[in-house]
Amino acid sequence: MPDEIDTSNMSAEEIAELQKQNCIFCKIATKQIPSKVLHEDDKAICILDINPASEGHILIMPKEHYMILPHIPDDLLAHMFDTVKLMSNTLLKTLQCQGTSIFIANGMAAGQKAPHVLIHVFPRKENDGLLELPKYEMNAEQADKLKKTLKPYFEQVFNKHTDIKHKKKIHHIEEHEETAKKDIADSKKEHKKEKDYDNQKEHDKEKKPIKHDAKQDDKPKKDSKNVNLDDIAKLFGG
Amino acid sequence: MACDVCDGILKDHIIYENNELIISLAANTSTSGHLQIFPKEHLTIMDQVPSNILKSMAIAANKMSMILFEVLKVHGTNIIIQNGVPAGQTINHFSVHVIPRRTDDGLKLDWDMKQATNDSLDSMQRMISEGITLEDSNTQNKTTSPAEVVASQEIRQDDSNAAEEKNSEKKNNYWLKSLERIP
Numbered sequence: 001m002p003d004e005i006d007t008s009n010m011s012a013e014e015i016a017e018l019q020k021q022n023c024i025f026c027k028i029a030t031k032q033i034p035s036k037v038l039h040e041d042d043k044a045i046c047i048l049d050i051n052p053a054s055e056g057h058i059l060i061m062p063k064e065h066y067m068i069l070p071h072i073p074d075d076l077l078a079h080m081f082d083t084v085k086l087m088s089n090t091l092l093k094t095l096q097c098q099g100t101s102i103f104i105a106n107g108m109a110a111g112q113k114a115p116h117v118l119i120h121v122f123p124r125k126e127n128d129g130l131l132e133l134p135k136y137e138m139n140a141e142q143a144d145k146l147k148k149t150l151k152p153y154f155e156q157v158f159n160k161h162t163d164i165k166h167k168k169k170i171h172h173i174e175e176h177e178e179t180a181k182k183d184i185a186d187s188k189k190e191h192k193k194e195k196d197y198d199n200q201k202e203h204d205k206e207k208k209p210i211k212h213d214a215k216q217d218d219k220p221k222k223d224s225k226n227v228n229l230d231d232i233a234k235l236f237g238g
Numbered sequence: 239m240a241c242d243v244c245d246g247i248l249k250d251h252i253i254y255e256n257n258e259l260i261i262s263l264a265a266n267t268s269t270s271g272h273l274q275i276f277p278k279e280h281l282t283i284m285d286q287v288p289s290n291i292l293k294s295m296a297i298a299a300n301k302m303s304m305i306l307f308e309v310l311k312v313h314g315t316n317i318i319i320q321n322g323v324p325a326g327q328t329i330n331h332f333s334v335h336v337i338p339r340r341t342d343d344g345l346k347l348d349w350d351m352k353q354a355t356n357d358s359l360d361s362m363q364r365m366i367s368e369g370i371t372l373e374d375s376n377t378q379n380k381t382t383s384p385a386e387v388v389a390s391q392e393i394r395q396d397d398s399n400a401a402e403e404k405n406s407e408k409k410n411n412y413w414l415k416s417l418e419r420i421p
Contacts, residue, residue: 036363039370048359048366051351056362069317070304077300078293085292086373088284088321094369099322100284103347106303107314110339111348124325130349131318132326133268133335143263146271147253153305154254154261158298 020065025116029063039087044080046087049120053130056095057122058087067115069106080119087121097123101131243331244280258294261302264337265329269345271310271338273302281332284321295334302336312338316347 010018020026027033029045036048038058049057060083066072072080088100103120105112112118124130138146242248242265251262257278264272275298277291284292303315318335320327339345354362 053349099325102319104317110314
C-alpha cells in the first residue's frame with residue numbers, strides 16, 4: 001500500500017481504522033457497494049459470490065472488520081456457524097444439490113484473497129471437481145511424532161483456557177520449555193549432590209513445561225502477543 | 239452402521255477428546271498436521287448436528303488453527319467441511335477439517351472461478367432468499383431439545399421406512415437420503 005510509511009507512526013487502532021475504510025467487504029456490508037444480499041442480521045451478512053465456484057455460491061461475512069479468523073470472538077464465530085448451517089440447508093433444499101462445501105481460508109498461504117474474513121458455502125454435485133482434498137502419505141512414525149508434539153498444547157488450550165487469550169499463553173510455551181529444561185538440569189545437579197535417583201525422576205515428571213507456562217502467563221508481554229497471527233494478517237498489507 | 243469414528247478405527251490418531259468432541263489426525267491426510275474434528279455422537283451430515291455442537295466445533299477449529307500457527311509455524315490454515323458424499327465426504331461421520339498451509343506448499347485447495355452473469359445472480363438471489371425465509375421459519379418452529387434430536391436420529395437409523403412415512407410431509411426428504419449415502 002502507498003501509505004505504508006505513514007502507518008509506521010500510527011497506532012494499531014488507527015491502522016485498523018484505515019484498513020476498515022479501504023475494505024471492499026466492509027463497504028459491501030454497509031451497502032456502499034451494491035451486492036446480491038441474501039440474508040443479514042446485526043452481526044453478519046450473506047451475499048452471492050460474483051465469481052462463484054458453482055451457481056449459488058454464498059459468502060458469509062461478519063459486518064465488523066476482522067482480517068483473519070483468529071481475530072473473531074468466539075460468540076461471533078458461533079453465530080456465523082448458525083448462519084452457515086442455515087445457508088447450507090437452504091442450498092440443499094432450494095437448489096437440490098447433493099452436497100455443500102464450507103470453506104474458510106485463513107491467511108494468504110491458504111488462499112485468502114481479501115483482508116476480511118469470509119466463509120464460503122457452495123453447492124456440490126457429483127464429480128464436479130471443485131474442491132478435492134489432496135492425498136499425502138504419512139507413515140505411522142511421523143503420525144505418532146506429530147501427535148506427541150501437538151497433544152500437550154491441545155490439552156492445555158482445551159482443558160484450561162476456554163477464552164481467546166490462550167494465544168498469548170501458547171506463544172510462551174517454547175521459551176518456558178527452555179526454562180523448564182534448564183530448571184530440570186539445575187535440579188538434577190542439586191539432586192545428585194544430596195538426593196537419590198528416584199526423587200529426581202519424580203521431580204522431572206512434575207516439571208512438565210506446561211505447568212511452568214500456567215505459572216508465568218500473567219507476565220505482561222505486549223509486544224510478543226499475537227505475533228504470528230498479526231504477521232499473517234499483515235501479509236495483506238492493509 | 240459401520241463408522242470409522244464410532245468403531246474406534248481412528249483411536250490411535252486421537253489428540254484430544256471431551257464429552258462433546260473428538261480431535262484427531264485426519265483419516266486421509268492432505269498434508270502434515272492435517273487435523274479433523276468430529277462430534278462424539280454419531281451424526282452424518284451438518285443438518286443433523288445440533289446448533290450447540292456445531293458452534294463448539296467451529297470454535298474448536300479456530301483454536302486448532304491457532305495451535306497449528308504457533309506449534310508447527312504454518313503460514314495459514316484452511317477450514318473445510320465436506321457436507322455430503324459429492325462434496326468429498328469420505329467418512330459417514332460429520333467432521334470439520336483443519337489443514338495447515340505453508341507458502342508454496344503446492345496444495346490445490348481452490349476452484350476455478352466463473353464469472354456469473356447478472357441475470358443468473360438475480361435469479362439465484364430470488365430463489366435462495368425465498369429458500370432462506372422458508373428454512374429459517376422451519377428451523378425456528380422446530381424444537382431443538384437434545385432429547386428430540388437423539389430421538390429423530392434413532393428413528394432415522396432404526397426404522398427408516400417408518401420415519402419416511404412420518405416425514406412424508408417433508409417434501410425434500412430425498413436429499414437427506416442422498417447425503418447420507420455411504421461411498
